[in-house]
Amino acid sequence: MEKSTSVRLLLGYFLFVHASAISAQTLADRLGYPPGTKLIIVHADDLGETHAVNAAAIKSLEAGSINSASMMVPCPWFPEIADYAKSHPDADFGLHLTLTSERVYYRWGPVAAADTVPSLLDQNRYFHHDWEQNPHINPKEVEIELRAQIERALAMGVHPTHLDSHQYRLIVNGKEIFDAMVRVAHAYKLPVFVTRDWFAEHPYLEKSLGSDDIVLDHTVTIGPEVPPEKWAEFYISALKNLQPGVTEFVIHPGFDDEELRAATRERSTWGAAWRQRDFDFFTSDQFRQILAQENVKLITWRELVKMSTRK
Amino acid sequence: MEKSTSVRLLLGYFLFVHASAISAQTLADRLGYPPGTKLIIVHADDLGETHAVNAAAIKSLEAGSINSASMMVPCPWFPEIADYAKSHPDADFGLHLTLTSERVYYRWGPVAAADTVPSLLDQNRYFHHDWEQNPHINPKEVEIELRAQIERALAMGVHPTHLDSHQYRLIVNGKEIFDAMVRVAHAYKLPVFVTRDWFAEHPYLEKSLGSDDIVLDHTVTIGPEVPPEKWAEFYISALKNLQPGVTEFVIHPGFDDEELRAATRERSTWGAAWRQRDFDFFTSDQFRQILAQENVKLITWRELVKMSTRK
Numbered sequence: 001m002e003k004s005t006s007v008r009l010l011l012g013y014f015l016f017v018h019a020s021a022i023s024a025q026t027l028a029d030r031l032g033y034p035p036g037t038k039l040i041i042v043h044a045d046d047l048g049e050t051h052a053v054n055a056a057a058i059k060s061l062e063a064g065s066i067n068s069a070s071m072m073v074p075c076p077w078f079p080e081i082a083d084y085a086k087s088h089p090d091a092d093f094g095l096h097l098t099l100t101s102e103r104v105y106y107r108w109g110p111v112a113a114a115d116t117v118p119s120l121l122d123q124n125r126y127f128h129h130d131w132e133q134n135p136h137i138n139p140k141e142v143e144i145e146l147r148a149q150i151e152r153a154l155a156m157g158v159h160p161t162h163l164d165s166h167q168y169r170l171i172v173n174g175k176e177i178f179d180a181m182v183r184v185a186h187a188y189k190l191p192v193f194v195t196r197d198w199f200a201e202h203p204y205l206e207k208s209l210g211s212d213d214i215v216l217d218h219t220v221t222i223g224p225e226v227p228p229e230k231w232a233e234f235y236i237s238a239l240k241n242l243q244p245g246v247t248e249f250v251i252h253p254g255f256d257d258e259e260l261r262a263a264t265r266e267r268s269t270w271g272a273a274w275r276q277r278d279f280d281f282f283t284s285d286q287f288r289q290i291l292a293q294e295n296v297k298l299i300t301w302r303e304l305v306k307m308s309t310r311k
Numbered sequence: 312m313e314k315s316t317s318v319r320l321l322l323g324y325f326l327f328v329h330a331s332a333i334s335a336q337t338l339a340d341r342l343g344y345p346p347g348t349k350l351i352i353v354h355a356d357d358l359g360e361t362h363a364v365n366a367a368a369i370k371s372l373e374a375g376s377i378n379s380a381s382m383m384v385p386c387p388w389f390p391e392i393a394d395y396a397k398s399h400p401d402a403d404f405g406l407h408l409t410l411t412s413e414r415v416y417y418r419w420g421p422v423a424a425a426d427t428v429p430s431l432l433d434q435n436r437y438f439h440h441d442w443e444q445n446p447h448i449n450p451k452e453v454e455i456e457l458r459a460q461i462e463r464a465l466a467m468g469v470h471p472t473h474l475d476s477h478q479y480r481l482i483v484n485g486k487e488i489f490d491a492m493v494r495v496a497h498a499y500k501l502p503v504f505v506t507r508d509w510f511a512e513h514p515y516l517e518k519s520l521g522s523d524d525i526v527l528d529h530t531v532t533i534g535p536e537v538p539p540e541k542w543a544e545f546y547i548s549a550l551k552n553l554q555p556g557v558t559e560f561v562i563h564p565g566f567d568d569e570e571l572r573a574a575t576r577e578r579s580t581w582g583a584a585w586r587q588r589d590f591d592f593f594t595s596d597q598f599r600q601i602l603a604q605e606n607v608k609l610i611t612w613r614e615l616v617k618m619s620t621r622k
Contacts, residue, residue, distance in 0.1 A: 050570075051417070051569065051570050051573040051574065052569070055569070055573070075387075076386075076387040076417055076418060076419055077416070077417055078418075079415065079416050079417065079418050080416035080417065080573070083415075083416065104390065104394075105390050105391035105394065106362070106387050106388055106391065107387060107389075107390050108387055109420075112425070113424045113426035113427075114423070114424040114425065115424035115426065116424075116426070123466060124463050124466055124467060125422060125459075125463070148436075152435050152436065155434060155435055156435060255569075257568070257569055257570070258362065258363070258366070258566075258568055258569070258570065259361075259362050259363070259569065262362040262366070262391070263362065
């Protein structure tokens with residue numbers, strides 16, 4: 001089983017009881033919610049990557065099972081989800097800034113001109129498969145490509161509510177790369193998905209952000225250490241043990257069909273069956289019941305931005 | 312129903328009895344076949360475009376129903392079919408040189424750096440949807456992009472047997488653009504798919520080719536004027552009325568599944584059901600029986616090149 005650096009680093013965050021976070025003032029507190037309020041963003045990643053992911057995300061959004069999502073602009077199915085976003089202007093869509101093409105049989109490259117971002121590309125002009133073997137990522141080129149992705153989205157009628165980073169590449173690869181993301185976010189006046197839980201391991205995150213930046217409190221995401229039969233149990237436990245504040249559930253819904261099976265067939269992690277399990281849990285009655293039972297409220301990036309601007 | 316210029320121009324070639332061709336010496340004659348020999352290449356187009364097209368092509372190739380195919384290098388599923396081609400070095404794979412991205416919800420762009428081929432791209436850096444509204448295609452940029460596509464294929468272990476043109480763009484858009492294709496073909500010592508039947512309408516085709524270039528005699532391809540229920544009838548009639556010489560059947564097998572339906576949903580022409588009909592006919596017993604009954608022989612580009620080099 002492949003485990004990238006980012007996955008290894010993030011495994012620590014799967015723990016939903018995070019001692020250092022308990023005492024701090026949460027984003028929810030600062031936004032004026034009563035103490036102890038538990039808010040979650042149920043966020044689907046990787047829209048645009050395949051049709052099976054778009055179709056599952058649209059179905060979950062329309063069922064109200066997820067309330068936020070982000071799109072991969074360089075991917076071939078971006079036009080499909082961009083068209084949907086354009087015709088659903090109230091939906092909470094961000095951009096899932098993408099600088100890797102991590103699959104083997106199905107690949108994509110940059111939005112910027114290839115000769116302006118050489119450090120991001122392999123010899124065939126796709127994005128690198130991963131960054132572990134390619135440490136020489138030029139932060140200036142990161143910025144060029146991020147701006148190109150945002151410009152394409154805007155030109156295609158998408159008005160994103162937030163920015164996040166595919167495979168956490170922009171978060172875990174040092175201050176210079178994170179700063180490029182922050183510069184772009186500030187230029188377009190968009191919040192970046194960062195949680196306070198990450199500051200201990202990556203102190204530059206806190207240093208690079210300004211006092212006006214939105215910082216979430218926690219994140220929950222499932223990892224390869226959870227066996228398929230424990231999927232629902234993991235999420236139920238996370239919801240029952242939720243800490244006060246704003247927690248983003250980073251999930252990966254998709255349909256386990258021919259396309260997604262073929263696109264992800266070289267490994268099972270974040271594969272077609274994995275994504276079908278996420279779709280199944282978050283569209284289940286069980287999920288809705290636990291939200292009600294645990295008094296968990298839903299919130300979107302759009303609402304967070306509105307509230308923090310008003311404050 | 313959309314009909315592009317190339318489609319309109321090519322509708323004339325659907326006639327399988329072509330008076331002007333009958334008297335000429337056929338390629339088969341020149342290669343030393345007995346007079347009157349009927350040879351066909353059963354050629355699947357658009358490999359690499361979607362997984363459903365790759366899967367159908369691989370199944371047809373392995374069943375022996377088709378014997379040749381060509382791949383779209385800029386498309387996201389190219390790595391899947393390139394990997395197959397690399398591990399099946401005797402299969403007859405060419406490159407389906409691609410300078411348009413004709414779908415709406417699923418799109419791709421150039422292999423060359425975007426800023427080196429601006430005339431080929433729309434404002435979002437995808438290839439133009441079509442060329443009817445974009446007459447200013449720079450032939451120098453065509454050559455840059457064609458070379459980039461061939462170089463990527465070679466770098467990924469594909470050794471193409473021939474070159475052809477997606478949507479016949481490089482054939483029907485004037486001498487300068489066809490010359491760019493021929494220059495690249497000659498540089499890489501690869502034959503180009505051209506038939507003698509096209510010379511009357513596009514005299515520059517004949518003028519631009521040298522005496523060593525392989526020129527097929529005829530082509531058969533189905534068009535939007537054939538209703539779905541007449542699909543088999545069209546192909547059977549074409550096979551029963553086949554002229555002597557080498558005829559390429561340009562077909563578009565694919566599986567009518569979620570992916571292909573979504574990718575082609577804005578129009579039915581060359582859509583998912585269309586491609587399933589092609590797959591169904593060419594993998595049928597009926598097709599094999601007619602080949603035997605009409606004494607039609609199969610030939611590949613690989614064999615043509617070998618025979619014409621030996622001559």
